[in-house]
Amino acid sequence: MTDAVFYFTKLGTTGRIAKYIAESIGAELVDLGKEPYADPSKYDRVILGSGVYGGYPSKNVRDFMDRYEDEASGISLFLVCAFRDDRAAGQLEKISEDLGVADSIFFNRPKKMIGVEGSKLELYIESLKK
Numbered sequence: 001m002t003d004a005v006f007y008f009t010k011l012g013t014t015g016r017i018a019k020y021i022a023e024s025i026g027a028e029l030v031d032l033g034k035e036p037y038a039d040p041s042k043y044d045r046v047i048l049g050s051g052v053y054g055g056y057p058s059k060n061v062r063d064f065m066d067r068y069e070d071e072a073s074g075i076s077l078f079l080v081c082a083f084r085d086d087r088a089a090g091q092l093e094k095i096s097e098d099l100g101v102a103d104s105i106f107f108n109r110p111k112k113m114i115g116v117e118g119s120k121l122e123l124y125i126e127s128l129k130k
């Protein structure tokens with residue numbers, strides 16, 4: 001099974017987390033910061049990460065999802081954001097709906113969760129390994 005973690009990062013955190021997830025589950029890492037983007041349909045499973053900027057994922061992520069909208073329902077989306085709790089959950093719901101993604105999660109300050117047993121990030125990675 002070939003998995004890929006596609007990601008866009010502006011400030012670096014999503015990139016760091018995408019790399020960590022990819023290494024943890026043995027997936028390829030695909031940077032959406034520069035074209036051409038790899039075709040997600042060649043992977044068995046796609047995980048997609050983006051920072052949130054002004055309530056939206058990056059334009060690259062939106063363009064990517066527009067181009068490959070048929071793949072959207074099978075994608076697992078993670079957002080890295082500054083909002084917490086209900087505000088972050090509301091933002092996540094709206095973005096997931098806009099992108100057509102059914103499976104999604106947000107992380108607030110995820111670098112602190114790396115290697116921390118039981119953290120939201122580590123639990124997410126465990127769920128991807130199943």
Ligand SMILES: Cc1cc2nc3c(=O)[nH]c(=O)nc-3n(C[C@H](O)[C@H](O)[C@H](O)COP(=O)(O)O)c2cc1C
Pocket residue numbers: 008009010011012013014015050051052053054055056080081082083084091
């Ligand atoms: C211009 C700008 C706008 C942002 N807007 C939001 C926002 O609307 N909601 C949010 O939760 N976080 C927002 N943030 C925080 C980023 O989502 C957070 O810094 C995240 O780590 C960015 O991901 P990156 O480090 O991969 O670029 C914003 C950050 C910047 C720089």
